[in-house]
Amino acid sequence: MTLLLCTTAGAATAQTRDGSGDSYWGAIPPPADSVSAVFASGPRPVWETVLLVPYWIIGLPLRLVAVGVGEGVELLDGSGVASTVAGWLGPRTGPFGVIISARAGGLSGVGGGVAVEHTELFNRPGTAFRGRVAGTFIGDFRASGAVRVPFAERSLLDLGTGYRFRNRVRYFGIGPERGEEDESLFRQRTWWVGGEVTGSWGDQITTSASLVFTSVKPLDAPEADQDGDDPPITVRYADSLPPGFGETSNGLALGAEIMHQDVTDTGRPVGGGIRRAMVGYFRGTGGETTQFWNVRGELQQFVPLWYRHHVLALRLLASWMQQIGDAPIPFTRLITNDDPDLLRGFDDFRWRDRGLAVLSAEYRWPLWASERAEGAGLDLYLLTDVGQVFSDFDDIRGRNLTFSYGAGLRLLTAAGFALRIEYARSNEDAVFRLRGDQIFQTFRSALYHGRDPNPAR
Amino acid sequence: MDVTRIPRARLVPLAACALLVSAPGVLHEPLRDAPVVWYADDMRTIPEPAERDPHIIRAAIDATLFRPFGRFFHPGRFVRRVGTAFGGDHVPAAANVNVLDEVPNSSWFTNRLGLFPSAPAVAARGPAVGEGPAAPWTVIRPKTVGVTPGFNIRDANGQVWVIKFDVVGFPSMATAAGVISGRILHAVGYNVPDDRVVTFTRDQLQISPDAEIREDDHRRPMTHADLDELLARVERNPDGSWRALASRFLSGTLVGPFDWRGRRRDDPNDRVNHEDRREIRGLAVFAAWLCHYDTKQGNTLDMYVEEDGRRFIRHYLIDFASTLGAGGTGPFPAACYEYSFDIGASFVRALSLGLFEDPWRQLERPEGLDEIGYYESDIFHPRSFKSLEPNAAFANLTDRDGYWAAKIISAFTDAHLEAMVAEGRYRTPEAARWMRRVLAERRDEIVRYWFSRVPALDFFTYHSGALRFHDLATERGILDAEGTRYRVRLAFAAPSRDLGPSTAWVELERPEVELSVSTIPGNHQPFIAVDVQVTRGTRWSHTVRVFMAVESGRVVALER
Structure with a gap:
């Protein structure tokens, strides 16, 4: 029997507003x-x-x-707190800005700071003030202030002063062959005042000259550390304290630098580099007879790789101090592996000597980007550092070279680099760092940015 | 898999899982010889609800971190996910579909192009009623903050419109996208505002005495200088006029956005969890088509309306400026490919050590077309779409939901798309051509994908002793009809859906079955189950089962 069913098709009508x-x-x-x-x-x-x-x-x-x-x-x-802080941290919309910094790991421990900047003092564009205060929970403290005055055409005058106290400085002895067991502790107080003139020659070349008075005083480690695993310098080296310990080293440093830079992006540079050459002269004051020359050369290159924003960052630097006369260079002024000349994977100050040669490499690739590939985000990187301090060029040989490796994250904002978190290992140690600065593309104009005015940098 | 070779001890948990998981999916209602339900009874009068005002950052954190975390560890989802190996879905089936697996009309959705043939010009008209805003326009409220400024106006007819502009440097991009996507989503069936592209000149603007501008901590009357300053910050046409998107204020009382998950507790009509509404789940497919990535709560709106003497909430989708490759802050290539904070994608990139590059990073905007953003069909895949925030409803998309959406998309002909794109009023014909082409190519990709997962045999109707159906894949030009064959078998079905013995499979020349109960073995029952399969030359598809009432000839249920 065939089904004879009624049809379900109704009259053909257009859809009405009610959906029928x-x-x-x-x-x-x-x-x-x-x-x-x-x-x-x-x-x-x-x-x-x-x-x-x-x-x-x-x-x-x-x-x-x-x-x-x-x-x-x-x-x-x-409560408005978020918008206020966001306003401070976001892209600067006016001449006034606040920069919050944080740090963790390394010898200075956990801490943070704040920098304020005004780039239109007295309603003059380019005339700027920058003040910075930072500290850590283990007692490190720094404060600096500087003004910048443009003059002539494309020239700047920076005048600045600063103070830094470091509570856990290491001394392992001098030279590339000192072992971990030689570690000792001391404290160091530094202050400085000086000026720097910078001139730009075209878009890529800058020259600068600086005159800075510095005062460095090493102090014994605090009582609390006398029985620790890391003895104070006066205990470990009771019979052979390094030259300059217990004395304040005062002196004037005169420096000159030329730099060629064809990279400006501090976030995800995909090419170009920085070439710096510097020469300095230091002369003790107030009865101190120390004199030395120092020279420094640095090459940084960003090599684009197979994909956009995949980059090999290379940094090669060599620094040397040449003593003049008989007065030894105070050990606090010797070159050491401290920011930004790190040998990552080793503690800061692990080595000291008159020379330093370091090759750093970072392979960077994007991990996350907020909306735009060029915008705020995170980059991941693998790193390796090879190098050593030396007092003689013969010291730069295979068995003396240190090697470390690791990985890190770079936090980038629309304004450029903001923060790095990295972990590095060596045959001696593993060091974690959280920093608001980087070893590549460090700011020039050290006085203005409140960096230690070590003449070798 | 040869089940007989699996050790019995292993079969027990597998069978338990299968039973657990598939149970909710197969619990169909008993068959009834009754008219099909085409209307959800969700427009009853309710008291006026309070306005919802979810905090935008909190909602984003919740959607991006906590809700995905909760879903990942949800034991019910986990068990169901295991059950997908046995033919189940990873979530319960959509809760608001009728016996034909269609979405009834409701305060959320009205079936339009998916069920009703419609002329392109009619479909493209969207919700537009009458003409656009009539001059002169009185600015009643400026919007000076944000990337792109704008203002609200009252036109000569007393209608209030929101006026939005393109991002500087990207002429026509967001305004065209906003209108085109709005018209498409309206044709699909969603409630959307009446958005239009408008052009105006400075002399047709006047300022209401009540218009105020915020300055620091206080407000002051808006001046013509303020208006000039505002207009100086937006794209201007070469002839000195301005192009903008005008969005008519929705009628009713604004009661805030709807959440993509859960229900509105102060709305007694809102009885289906939003993540279980098919049209909300299926929006994932339309969003993929249109690259509608900014599907945050804030781009939805509930309006307390009065219609036909009843007062209830009507649910809207709003603001489509971030679609079709455009963006509220300008176009960017990651849109639609990654969440704004995509832990999974970042993890893969970390593990790959940078030796793999996401295809979206290689995207370029079409050369010479400054009105077009990152909207393409080269690397597009229907399942690769991601909105800015993970979406609780999109995460519940099942194959049946996806098929339903794809079926509607397949109803958009090239002529429909041409008419829709024309509403965007691109400045150059090249831009319009590009948009039409990519929309069509993405449409085809989506339809091809979902029709390969669920057989596109649909719209079963009974006429004069024959059950006819439509093979949408061939009818709508997605697949070649050559080599396509159908087969069918019949069985009596009890109201409980228990089947009697079936006939053998019989191949069909056309999508039409001559029904004869005399050929069906077993005892006579009030319903007939018609199993239909299709092959495109390789193997037979899953079965689409249709139940018919012997007495009335109604199609009373459909199972996919």
């Missing part, structure tokens, strides 16, 4: 109780409810965290 009409399924009638129903989510199956009991219990802390985070966000935003 002649559809591909046939006629859809106007709304009526017979073609309407309440839809509702069904109950959860019993098996799922049973499984969810432990999920709810275990997940309770997370939900509380979520609520806490949410309430915190609303509170910060509602």
Whole structure:
């Protein structure tokens, strides 16, 4: 028997506003109780409810965290704190800016700081002031202030002063062959005042000359560390304290530098580099007879790799101090592996001597980008450092060279580099660092930015 | 897999999982010989709800971190995910579909092009009623903050419109995208505002005495200088006029955005969890088509309206400026390919040591077309779409939901797309051509993908002793009809959907079945189950099962 059924097709009408009409399924009638129903989510199956009991219990802390985070966000935003801080941290829209910095790891420990800058003092564009204060929980402290005055055409005069106290400086002895077991502690107080003139020659070449008075005083480690694993310098080296310990080294440093730079992006540079050559002369003051020359050469190159923003960053630097006369160079002025001349994977100050040669390489690639590939985001990098201090060129040989490797994250903002978190290992140690600076593309104009005015940098 | 070779001890947990997981999916309602439900009863009068005002950053953190974390560790989802190996879905089926697996009309959705043939010009008109804003325009509220300024106006007819501009440097991009996507989503069935591209000159603007501008901590009356300054910050046409998107204020009382998850507790009509609404899940497919990546809560809107004497909430999608490769802050290539904070993608990049590059990083905007952003079909894949924030409803998309959406997309002909794109009023015909081409190519990709996962046999109707159906894949030009064959088998079905013995499979020349109950073995039952499969030359598809009432001839249920 063939089914003889009524057809479901209604009259062909256009769709009406109420959703009825002649559809591909046939006629859809106007709304009526017979073609309407309440839809509702069904109950959860019993098996799922049973499984969810432990999920709810275990997940309770997370939900509380979520609520806490949410309430915190609303509170910060509602009170205006978030927008105020965001205004400080965001791209500068006016001449005044605030830069928050943080650090962790290394010898200085956990800390942070704040820098303020005004780039239109007295309503003169380019006339600037920069002040910076930072500290760490182990007692390191630094403060600096500088003004910048443009003059002539493309020339700047920086005048600055600063103070830095470091609570846990290391001394292992002098030379590349000192072992870990030679470690000792001391404290160091530094202050400086001086000026620097910088001139630009075209877009890529700058020259500068500086005259800075510096005062460096090493102090014994605090009593609290006398019985620690790392003895104070006066205990470890009681019979052979390094030259200059216990004395304040005062002196004037005269420096000149020429730099060629064809890279400006500090975030994700994809080519170009920096070439620097510097020569300095130091002469002790106030009865100190120390004199020395120092020279330094540095090459940085960013090599684009197979993909955009995948870069090999290379940095080669060599620095040398040449003593003049009989007065030894105070050990606090010798070259050491401290910021930014790190041998990552080793503690700061692990080596000291009159010379330093370092090759650093970073292979960088993008990890995350907020919207735009060039914008704020995170880059991941693998790193390696090879190098050593030396007092004689013969010291630069295979068995003396140190090797370290590691990986890190670079936090980038629309304005450029902001922060790095890195972990490096060597045959001696593993060092974690969180820093607001980088060993590549360090700021020139050390006085203005409040960096230690070591003449070798 | 040969089940007989699996040790019995292993079969037990597998079978348990399968039973657990598939159970919610196969619990169909008993068959009833009754009219198909085409309307959700969700427009009853309710008291006016309070305005929802979710904090935008908190909602983003929640959507990006906590909710995905919760989903990842949700035991129900995990068990169901295991169950997908046995044919189940990773989530319960959508809760607001009728017996034909369609979405009934509701305060959320009205079936349009997907179910009703419509002329391109009609479909492209969208929600537009009458003409655009009539001059003169009175500026009643400026928007001076944000990347792109704008203002609200009251036109000569008393209608209030929001006026938005393109981002400087990207002429026509966001305004065209906003209008085109709005019209497309309206044709799909969503509630959207009446958005239009408008052009105006300075002399047709006047300022309301009540318009105020915020300055530091206080407000002051807006001046013509303020307006000039605002207009100086936006793209201007070569003839000195301005191009903008005018969006008509929605009628009713604004009660805030809707959440992509859960229900609105102060709305008794809102009884289906939003993540279980098919049209909300399926929006993932439309969003992929249009590269509609900014699907945050803030781009939805609930309006408390009065219609036909009833007062209820109507649910809208709004603001489509961040679609079709455009962006509220300018175009960027990662849009639609990564969440704004994409832990998974970052993890893969970390593990790859940079030896792999995401295809989106190689995207370039079309040369010479400054009105077009990053909208392409070369690396597009229907499942690769990601909105800026993970979306709880999109995460629940099942194959059936995806098929439903793809079916609607397949109803958009090239002529429809041409008409929609024309509403965007690109300045150059090349830009319009580009947009039409990419929309069509992405449409085809999406439809091809979903039709390969669910057989596109649909719209079963009974006429004169024959059950006819549509093979949408061939009818709509997605697949070649050559080599396509169908087969069918029949069985009696009880109201419980229990089947009697089936006939053998019978191949069909056309998508049409001559029904004869005399050929069906077993005891007579009030319903017939018609199993249909299709092959494109390789193997037979999954079965689409249609239930018909013997008495009335109605198609009373459909299973995919």
